[in-house]
Amino acid sequence: MDQSSFSTKQSILFSHKFAQITKALWKSVEKDWQQWIKPYNLNINEHQILWIAYHMEGASISDIAKFGVMHVSTAFNFSKKLEERELLTFSKKTNDKRNTYIELTPEGDKLLLATIEAYNPDTYSVYNGALPIKELYGKFPDFSELTTILRHIYGEDFMEIFEKSLFTFDEEFTEENGTLTPVKPSE
Amino acid sequence: MDQSSFSTKQSILFSHKFAQITKALWKSVEKDWQQWIKPYNLNINEHQILWIAYHMEGASISDIAKFGVMHVSTAFNFSKKLEERELLTFSKKTNDKRNTYIELTPEGDKLLLATIEAYNPDTYSVYNGALPIKELYGKFPDFSELTTILRHIYGEDFMEIFEKSLFTFDEEFTEENGTLTPVKPSE
Numbered sequence: 003m004d005q006s007s008f009s010t011k012q013s014i015l016f017s018h019k020f021a022q023i024t025k026a027l028w029k030s031v032e033k034d035w036q037q038w039i040k041p042y043n044l045n046i047n048e049h050q051i052l053w054i055a056y057h058m059e060g061a062s063i064s065d066i067a068k069f070g071v072m073h074v075s076t077a078f079n080f081s082k083k084l085e086e087r088e089l090l091t092f093s094k095k096t097n098d099k100r101n102t103y104i105e106l107t108p109e110g111d112k113l114l115l116a117t118i119e120a121y122n123p124d125t126y127s128v129y130n131g132a133l134p135i136k137e138l139y140g141k142f143p144d145f146s147e148l149t150t151i152l153r154h155i156y157g158e159d160f161m162e163i164f165e166k167s168l169f170t171f172d173e174e175f176t177e178e179n180g181t182l183t184p185v186k187p188s189e
Numbered sequence: 190m191d192q193s194s195f196s197t198k199q200s201i202l203f204s205h206k207f208a209q210i211t212k213a214l215w216k217s218v219e220k221d222w223q224q225w226i227k228p229y230n231l232n233i234n235e236h237q238i239l240w241i242a243y244h245m246e247g248a249s250i251s252d253i254a255k256f257g258v259m260h261v262s263t264a265f266n267f268s269k270k271l272e273e274r275e276l277l278t279f280s281k282k283t284n285d286k287r288n289t290y291i292e293l294t295p296e297g298d299k300l301l302l303a304t305i306e307a308y309n310p311d312t313y314s315v316y317n318g319a320l321p322i323k324e325l326y327g328k329f330p331d332f333s334e335l336t337t338i339l340r341h342i343y344g345e346d347f348m349e350i351f352e353k354s355l356f357t358f359d360e361e362f363t364e365e366n367g368t369l370t371p372v373k374p375s376e
Binding site: 009010011012013014015016017018019020021022023024025026027028029030031032035071118121123125126127128129130131132134135142143145147148149150151152153154155156160164168171172175177180181182 | 207340
């Protein structure tokens with residue numbers, strides 16, 4: 003059997019299956035995420051901007067675009083809207099005039115924390131879909147194949163920020179009676 | 190340690206990680222899919238409608254919405270556009286006046302097949318990202334954890350159509366020198 007022809011069919015079957023799976027999962031996540039943050043008058047892009055800026059000190063607009071998987075213009079426009087709501091401020095660095103950096107205001111910190119405190123485990127259908135896997139194996143799936151594919155597409159930088167943001171989230175919050183509160187006071 | 194508080198933090202960490210992963214993967218797939226079918230003047234929704242109608246004989250608009258993970262109005266509006274391009278026809282069944290069924294015209298079949306013939310394994314970055322996994326394990330990942338989560342969210346019907354469409358694709362096409370051609374003549 004010709005190797006390249008074999009590859010074409012395998013490739014299209016794999017890619018089409020994967021396209022279906024990622025579309026269906028993302029559409030479910032998107033719907034649940036929107037629902038969660040709607041009471042705070044935020045959309046997903048805005049919530050991601052607050053989230054990234056909270057966890058990554060000195061994040062630039064291009065960091066946010068990269069890590070949030072949005073166009074630079076999307077990252078800028080939604081950051082601008084958050085700035086108008088006084089949830090963040092823009093700044094330049096004296097040694098780097100090209101990039102715009104953002105920093106959350108105390109109100110921005112407070113709003114992000116309010117969304118996290120309001121988080122309910124039932125928010126995401128994907129979480130409830132993963133629970134039986136946790137019960138079976140004793141832990142949540144770590145999706146090592148997916149992160150391998152992500153690393154190929156988005157590179158090491160992306161994966162580092164990705165892992166770091168999960169790690170700092172874990173470090174920065176304590177929990178009591180199901181409510182998360184930040185370890186460091188939100189100055 | 191209080192079980193419910195433990196769950197909240199685990200839940201938000203899992204869900205946020207999963208949200209990031211599915212967003213990043215879907216955005217990559219979406220970009221590559223759009224690029225692939227652009228020369229045929231199709232968008233992703235339209236391509237999905239053609240694809241589903243080709244593989245599922247007698248598909249209704251609500252089947253397409255369900256399996257394509259789009260709103261019924263989106264499925265209807267894009268089907269309408271394809272009908273105006275004479276790529277499909279609408280029909281009603283005498284015993285079921287509520288649903289609208291769609292069927293591809295010979296031109297619709299031909300256009301879908303043209304996209305499949307033009308498919309190049311390099312189309313999708315996710316495919317190239319998965320190749321090292323195939324080299325390591327001898328097969329592509331089957332993402333059993335993801336399909337478990339999908340089954341929870343979308344139900345058995347969805348999974349059946351999902352599996353069936355991959356199976357029929359595999360059956361319906363032969364390949365030679367990297368080009369796929371349909372086994373059944375496209376009447």
